[in-house]
Amino acid sequence: MTTFSFKDVDDAYGRVKSLILKTPLVSNEEINKITKAKVFFKLENLQWTGSFKLRGASNKIGQLTKNEKKKGVVAYSSGNHAQAVAYASKLNNISSTIVMPKNAPSIKINNTKRYGSEVVLYDPASGVREDIANDIARTTKKTIIKPYDDLDIIAGQGTAGKEIAEELLDQNIRPDVYLCCCGGGGLIAGTSTYLKHKFPNIEIYSVEPEEFNDTQLSFRSNFITPIKKGAQSICDALLAPQPGDITFAINQQTLTDGLTVSDKEVKSTIVVLAENLKIITEPGGAVAASALLNKKLDVENKTIIVMISGGNIDGELFSSIAKEK
Amino acid sequence: MTTFSFKDVDDAYGRVKSLILKTPLVSNEEINKITKAKVFFKLENLQWTGSFKLRGASNKIGQLTKNEKKKGVVAYSSGNHAQAVAYASKLNNISSTIVMPKNAPSIKINNTKRYGSEVVLYDPASGVREDIANDIARTTKKTIIKPYDDLDIIAGQGTAGKEIAEELLDQNIRPDVYLCCCGGGGLIAGTSTYLKHKFPNIEIYSVEPEEFNDTQLSFRSNFITPIKKGAQSICDALLAPQPGDITFAINQQTLTDGLTVSDKEVKSTIVVLAENLKIITEPGGAVAASALLNKKLDVENKTIIVMISGGNIDGELFSSIAKEK
Numbered sequence: 001m002t003t004f005s006f007k008d009v010d011d012a013y014g015r016v017k018s019l020i021l022k023t024p025l026v027s028n029e030e031i032n033k034i035t036k037a038k039v040f041f042k043l044e045n046l047q048w049t050g051s052f053k054l055r056g057a058s059n060k061i062g063q064l065t066k067n068e069k070k071k072g073v074v075a076y077s078s079g080n081h082a083q084a085v086a087y088a089s090k091l092n093n094i095s096s097t098i099v100m101p102k103n104a105p106s107i108k109i110n111n112t113k114r115y116g117s118e119v120v121l122y123d124p125a126s127g128v129r130e131d132i133a134n135d136i137a138r139t140t141k142k143t144i145i146k147p148y149d150d151l152d153i154i155a156g157q158g159t160a161g162k163e164i165a166e167e168l169l170d171q172n173i174r175p176d177v178y179l180c181c182c183g184g185g186g187l188i189a190g191t192s193t194y195l196k197h198k199f200p201n202i203e204i205y206s207v208e209p210e211e212f213n214d215t216q217l218s219f220r221s222n223f224i225t226p227i228k229k230g231a232q233s234i235c236d237a238l239l240a241p242q243p244g245d246i247t248f249a250i251n252q253q254t255l256t257d258g259l260t261v262s263d264k265e266v267k268s269t270i271v272v273l274a275e276n277l278k279i280i281t282e283p284g285g286a287v288a289a290s291a292l293l294n295k296k297l298d299v300e301n302k303t304i305i306v307m308i309s310g311g312n313i314d315g316e317l318f319s320s321i322a323k324e325k
Numbered sequence: 326m327t328t329f330s331f332k333d334v335d336d337a338y339g340r341v342k343s344l345i346l347k348t349p350l351v352s353n354e355e356i357n358k359i360t361k362a363k364v365f366f367k368l369e370n371l372q373w374t375g376s377f378k379l380r381g382a383s384n385k386i387g388q389l390t391k392n393e394k395k396k397g398v399v400a401y402s403s404g405n406h407a408q409a410v411a412y413a414s415k416l417n418n419i420s421s422t423i424v425m426p427k428n429a430p431s432i433k434i435n436n437t438k439r440y441g442s443e444v445v446l447y448d449p450a451s452g453v454r455e456d457i458a459n460d461i462a463r464t465t466k467k468t469i470i471k472p473y474d475d476l477d478i479i480a481g482q483g484t485a486g487k488e489i490a491e492e493l494l495d496q497n498i499r500p501d502v503y504l505c506c507c508g509g510g511g512l513i514a515g516t517s518t519y520l521k522h523k524f525p526n527i528e529i530y531s532v533e534p535e536e537f538n539d540t541q542l543s544f545r546s547n548f549i550t551p552i553k554k555g556a557q558s559i560c561d562a563l564l565a566p567q568p569g570d571i572t573f574a575i576n577q578q579t580l581t582d583g584l585t586v587s588d589k590e591v592k593s594t595i596v597v598l599a600e601n602l603k604i605i606t607e608p609g610g611a612v613a614a615s616a617l618l619n620k621k622l623d624v625e626n627k628t629i630i631v632m633i634s635g636g637n638i639d640g641e642l643f644s645s646i647a648k649e650k
Contacts, residue, residue, distance in 0.1 A: 023351075028371075028373065046349075318644075
């Protein structure tokens with residue numbers, strides 16, 4: 001059992017508020033018409049570094065001791081946490097090393113380098129990123145900044161939920177449903193804790209790629225269950241093989257159920273969001289919207305919050321998805 | 326001399342507030358770094374119907390008499406005003422006829438039809454859209470909803486400026502420069518009036534496509550000056566051949582000067598905005614950002630407001646621009 005609460009998110013917000021963008025929460029009449037619901041999209045793709053990950057990384061890195069900061073940090077990530085750690089490290093004048101899969105999107109690798117990190121590429125078919133990062137940490141005495149299974153990271157990501165709650169309460173709106181993507185589960189753990197506190201009756205659903213439904217499987221079976229080997233998805237940001245110990249303990253308390261979407265559904269959603277919301281989303285950033293648009297649950301006449309978690313997609317992939325339509 | 330003032334914008338906001346999206350004003354650390362300035366983007370591409378035009382159309386159409394509403398409306402537009410009039414008419418249960426050039430972007434023609442308007446296509450090489458619309462108005466007794474040279478339209482568009490001003494004042498920020506696209510001049514007339522009232526020292530620049538620099542020419546010569554025949558630009562939303570009488574009278578009072586950008590500069594800006602802000606912009610919607618990114622004026626250490634006016638671009642054009650890069 002964890003003692004994580006909305007207060008941890010409030011505290012984190014005090015620390016990161018000036019270091020992040022308060023991202024917009026927007027509605028779109030066309031989407032409301034299509035879904036027969038009142039939908040609010042939280043645009044974390046507009047967050048600096050292109051995803052919500054900056055919230056957690058800023059909260060964690062800001063709290064390192066002087067000595068830890070001097071030695072630097074190491075992180076492993078498919079790309080969004082990588083960029084966030086790189087950016088936050090630069091801001092803090094900290095050296096950073098990031099372990100990334102060699103097949104990560106070019107935009108993510110290039111930005112991580114551009115923010116000043118040393119990038120160590122590995123082959124995900126043969127290497128284990130945690131092991132590589134642990135080795136680096138051992139030899140360099142750098143601090144590991146975990147991507148999700150860390151209370152400071154979870155509290156940081158939760159600040160997106162605080163912004164959503166405050167904006168809705170300002171407008172006197174009570175949401176019925178919250179849909180959020182789920183990789184390792186940090187974002188949904190932090191945001192769901194906050195939203196559940198402010199709106200106790202809200203239903204919260206994790207959304208995962210079909211073959212990476214570890215949180216759905218784990219939630220339904222009540223214990224941590226990994227996905228099958230050989231699973232594939234275009235959602236490069238959501239390929240965690242199983243939930244984190246800490247994130248799962250939190251999500252078990254806050255979730256209503258887990259939903260999944262196919263790559264095909266994600267692709268068509270990226271196009272719908274571009275055409276109607278005029279935003280660029282990456283595959284992992286569009287899964288929650290995809291669950292909505294592909295009617296994975298009944299939303300008629302309800303007020304729905306949809307997390308758009310990131311927008312770091314290579315131009316070539318975006319164009320090819322737009323063309324497929 | 327016109328008596329148009331910020332009060333007209335305040336009044337318009339009371340009428341349209343519940344009918345439009347209060348669009349986000351966002352900053353982006355990467356753009357700030359590139360420009361060495363503090364830049365705020367007003368995302369009217371996220372406005373319902375994909376452009377700011379819904380503000381003016383809602384303000385105008387909402388004020389028609391019962392009899393006028395019964396007879397319906399007619400408008401002429403390259404596409405954004407078309408969609409806005411179509412959408413606002415549908416909301417008011419008014420029949421609408423829109424005269425559009427046959428080479429308008431497909432997304433604009435299709436959306437205008439989808440919102441329920443009767444679309445009349447004409448050949449811009451041989452027909453004059455105002456004449457066609459006037460003929461329709463005469464025979465059907467429908468009211469013409471002008472695209473810009475109308476005080477209610479200008480006041481409606483100005484509400485985007487009111488939102489900008491209020492958000493900046495909330496954060497205690499005083500902008501130094503406002504960059505806004507300019508076709509017929511309605512958006513910049515309305516928003517500049519409001520911003521100049523709240524921030525008397527602000528410098529305001531219209532931004533136009535190189536060959537459609539009628540507002541720049543007119544402002545500098547002090548009388549309405551049309552562009553040369555045969556001018557070309559990919560900025561389909563900004564192809565007005567000369568400023569409106571009313572808009573120019575206002576803009577003469579509020580502008581500091583007029584700037585221009587080339588199609589090539591606009592294309593590279595669309596890519597920069599997609600990669601960094603994660604937004605889709607249409608060519609006309611990106612000209613103000615293009616003036617900023619292509620250093621058309623000195624912005625170092627200044628606080629700059631950039632209007633992103635629309636995002637209605639065909640997927641094919643967007644993809645081809647992304648590829649050209």
